[in-house]
Amino acid sequence: MQLLDVRDLRTHFFTAHGVAKAVDGVTLSVAPGETMAIVGESGCGKTMLALSVLRLVPSPPGRIVGGDIRFDGRDILALDEEEMRSIRGNSISMIFQEPMSSLNPVFRVGEQIAEALRLHQRMGRREALAAAVDLLHMVGIPEPASRARSYPHEMSGGMRQRVVIAMALACDPRLVLADEPTTALDVTIQAQILDLMMELRERRNAAIVFITHDLGVVAQTCTRVAVMYAGRIVEESPVRDLFREPLHPYTKGLMRSVPRIDRTERLVPVSGMVPNLVDLPQGCHFNPRCPHAFDRCREELPPLTDLGAGRRVRCWLHA
Structure with missing residues (x-):
């Protein structure tokens, strides 16, 4: 049985300018003792996904409007506030970014x-x-x-x-949601903290979900990674496969923007800007920034296609 099981989760913010779909149909699971990463640019919904699991979405204006969250078989969304307080900080902990x-x-x-x-x-x-x-x-x-x-x-x-x-x-805790846990730390302390968290995983069979921009931390500590863009998962893969052969154009862009000691060419940033969640592009939300976009990408939202071997991708090139 999975320790954390999220199905079609939707967390929306109701603003004066419209509805911002911060988390828009996310499905993922985390096994006991697993280390998983959620990566993506700022504003893609990573932190809001973690806050939704702990039912800490600021309301108003935010609200979980659909989906299912189960922790160790318990329906998180059906628990009353007293039961949630017994879980927060005890069974599930979060390391906040600020x-x-x-x-x-x-x-x-x-x-x-x-x-x-x-x-x-x-x-x-x-x-x-x-x-x-x-x-x-x-x-x-x-x-x-x-x-x-x-x-x-x-x-x-x-x-x-x-x-x-x-x-x-x-x-x-049995599950740690770590939101950029090493951002403010120097390299020596960063390594010490990561070692400490891995020790917790081994000692208590705790699962750890890293929310991070740092692909170096992902490569060092995680076994599986989900890439988020505009509130949705666009690729999920074992870490080794993702670094060897990223499939989604957005993931490829993230990889090209990472400094490497053996790389002599200049870094290539992902072109364009993260879309406004209140006014998302039609079709694939990444299509205005994608060098491979064609007509179908601009008309239809691609499904999250299961390619086997633990790999899923949301792209018409692989559907």
Whole structure:
């Protein structure tokens, strides 16, 4: 049985300018112990997909309007708020991209980590604070006992990011949704955090979903990757196959824009701009930017075609 099973998920935002389809019919699954990546440009719906799984979509104006989300067989969308609170931070954790928006500025960081342990693990205050210090040490923060008494504004951006990661890992969750978890960290700490998350996966058979722009992180840590564009998955593949032979023109564009030490030619960015989700192009949403687009691409939305061997692609060239 899959740990996370998402079927035809649709999360829309109702604005004064129209309906923005942030997540528009996404289907994917994550197995226990699997490391999966969701990649794509900013605004493609990656973060909103993760927030939908945790039912944290800002409402208004956002709302999950259709689809099904099952975690360990439980229907997430049918749970009441109290049941969801018992899952968030305990069975499913999220590492948020911007730590200052997920840390409370008026509480010390040790107390914020300890709160999750007291709530979900039923620890006493002293035991939880001691565990919080251990977690800060685990994520590479120097002098953790002293830093546990600091407020978020007294820490650097990289340190705050490590605090958020410590909070997410505190209760040994079964699923971690990691939204750009290493963006603000230097290379050494980045490697340490990735090793830590892989250790969690091995120790608890936890599944990890990386939401990232960094294809290097994908190659290093993940076994499977889904590429999103304009609220939809346009390609899904085992990581090795994707790097060896990307199929969708958008994926090929992403690959060409990645710096490589053995590449002498200039980087080629994906042409054009991400479309407005309120006013998406007819047919394939990528067609205005696609060098291979033909008439059918501009008229009909291609299906997500299963090519076997774990590969799916949404493109008329492969349908």
